[in-house]
Amino acid sequence: MKVMLVCATFPPDRCGIGDYTAELARQLRDQGVETLVLSARTNGSGTVAGVCRSMRTWSLAETSRLWRAIVGYDPDVVHVQYPGQGYGRALLPWLVPLIAFVARRTVVQTWHERYSRSRALRVLLKAIVPGGLVVVRPDYVEKLHPMMRWSVRTHRFRYIASGPTIPVCTLEPRVLGTLRHRYLAGQHRLIVFFGFMYPHKRIELLFDVADPAVDRIVIAGEATPDAQEYRRTLERCASSPRWSGKASIEGYLGAVDAAALLAVADAVVLPFLHGGGKWNTSIHAATAQGTFVVTTSTERSGYDEPTHTYFASPDDVEEMRRAIDRYATTKRSAARSLASEWQATAAEHVKLYRELIEEKP
Numbered sequence: 001m002k003v004m005l006v007c008a009t010f011p012p013d014r015c016g017i018g019d020y021t022a023e024l025a026r027q028l029r030d031q032g033v034e035t036l037v038l039s040a041r042t043n044g045s046g047t048v049a050g051v052c053r054s055m056r057t058w059s060l061a062e063t064s065r066l067w068r069a070i071v072g073y074d075p076d077v078v079h080v081q082y083p084g085q086g087y088g089r090a091l092l093p094w095l096v097p098l099i100a101f102v103a104r105r106t107v108v109q110t111w112h113e114r115y116s117r118s119r120a121l122r123v124l125l126k127a128i129v130p131g132g133l134v135v136v137r138p139d140y141v142e143k144l145h146p147m148m149r150w151s152v153r154t155h156r157f158r159y160i161a162s163g164p165t166i167p168v169c170t171l172e173p174r175v176l177g178t179l180r181h182r183y184l185a186g187q188h189r190l191i192v193f194f195g196f197m198y199p200h201k202r203i204e205l206l207f208d209v210a211d212p213a214v215d216r217i218v219i220a221g222e223a224t225p226d227a228q229e230y231r232r233t234l235e236r237c238a239s240s241p242r243w244s245g246k247a248s249i250e251g252y253l254g255a256v257d258a259a260a261l262l263a264v265a266d267a268v269v270l271p272f273l274h275g276g277g278k279w280n281t282s283i284h285a286a287t288a289q290g291t292f293v294v295t296t297s298t299e300r301s302g303y304d305e306p307t308h309t310y311f312a313s314p315d316d317v318e319e320m321r322r323a324i325d326r327y328a329t330t331k332r333s334a335a336r337s338l339a340s341e342w343q344a345t346a347a348e349h350v351k352l353y354r355e356l357i358e359e360k361p
Contacts, residue, residue, distance in 0.1 A: 001353060002034045004075035004105075006096055008058065008084025010039040010051055014222055014252055015085050016196065016281050017112055019165035025050060027346035033353075036073055038066075040086050058090035063099070066092065070103050077353050079108040082126070085224055094122045097129035106356045107131035111140065112162075112279070120148065127151040132352050136162045136279040139299075158352050161278045163342045166255050166285035169263035180264035187216035187246060189328060192265040194258060195282040197223040199230050202296075202315065205271040207237045207247070209294075209320045217247035220261055263289040267328040270295040273314055283309065292327045294320050303327065 007021040021037060028035045029050070040055040054069045055062055070078060078100035080093075087093040097107045107129050114137075115123050127148060133155040135141065141149060141157055169176070183190055191210045193203050197219070206217050217238070223231035231249070238247035253261060262268060268286035270276055276283050276295035286293045287307050297311040303323070304311065308330070310323035 001077070001350075001357070002073070002075040003028060003036075003077045003079055003353065004070065004073055005035060005037045005079050005081065007037065007039055007081040008086030008093065010037055010053070013039075013086070016165065017081050017084050018086075019255075020112070020162060020281065021081050023163060023165055023342055024346060024349065027342045028349065030343075031346050031350055033350060036075070038069055038073075058087050058092045060090070060092050062092060063095075066096065066099060067103065070100055070105065076106060076357055077108055078103075078105045079110065079349075079353075080126075081110050081112065083113055091122070094125045097126045097131070101129045101131070106353070106360055108134060108352065108356065110134040110136070112136055114140070114143065115148075120145070123148060124151055130154055132156045132158065132356050134158050134160050134349070134352070136160065137277065156352065156356060158348065160345055160348045162281055162284065163345045164284035164288045165281050166259050166262070166288065168288050169256075169259040171260055171263070176260065176264050179260055183218055183261065183264060184216050185245075188214045189216070189266045190264060191215050191217050191324070192261060192268045192286075193217075193219045193221065193270065194253075194262060194268060194285060195221050195270070196227075197221045197231055197234065198227050200273045202271040202273050203234055204237055205315070205317060205320070206269050207240075207243055208317045209269055209271070209324065211321075212242050212246050215246070217243065218261065218265075219247075219249045220251070220253045220258060221249075222252040258285065259289060262286045262291055265291050267291070267324045268293045269320065269324070271312075271314070271320060272296050275299070275314060276311075292324075292330060294323050296320075 005021050005025055007018055009015045010018045011022050025035045025037050037051045039051060039053050054065060080096045097109055100107050108131055128151055133152055138159050191206060193206055197203060203219060210217050234249060238249060262285060268291055270282055275297040283293055283295060287309060293309040295311060296314040300311040310327060312319040312323060
């Protein structure tokens, strides 16, 4: 079996879905599936084995280049990951499933995020293409707009939870102690946010949830070009008289450095406006280190002991503050087997690919 994974950008480019695709490709190869990743070229990306950076851009002008890449590699399955920061506002990404279908390939799509009604027409361009549809949220299909749910009614659905894209930290306790001391900078408790910076992440709530008398806030993440104003808002919060010298925005951290920061944190706070869950790679990354996580949910509430995670109501600052006071001093073992989680994820994909290939006329 040959599989072509299509994603907007790929590591070392900074994109969570690119990180997810990289790990999925690695695990598929380990299970004997010949896998190629089709991505776009970016400055300084370098050469990565098994990655074809054929796409100069994702504009319609590159349609023939996309066609040649698909026909040239001759995959049994073309599996497209949505969305992706590198896709931008281009139209071609929405047409990849249709182009692959015309090339007589089995088409699979993974939808990592929900779509607003404003994008309905573009979503329809890919939704009408028959094949497999992987979702990373257990209730994704049920919450689709009725018209959208109708458009994908013939697809073979599969809910496959996201796996961690950050490794478990393996630094020695002495090194971690030094790192924690540096991050704390004289404070007593380390409160961390990790992930891309967007307004719907509600990162500004950390400055209300945390206590400047004892806490140090560290925000590890990057803002895309369309979120620079939000980054400036966070910078103003960090430099305010209440938090000056007690909060910092570290920017993007590589996987190893991010794992170390999450490992030394007392609490990772992810106050998402629409709630978090198994689909959030930031939650996976933090719980993999054994660190206490506070996030939000519209469906769950309270403390989840197996994952060492507390689910609060969105925007409920007081509830998040109480959770940190109660659970932040507790650390769990970081002995989770991330490899086994990803092996199961890849096996579910392989099973779906085979089912679709067998059904193909």
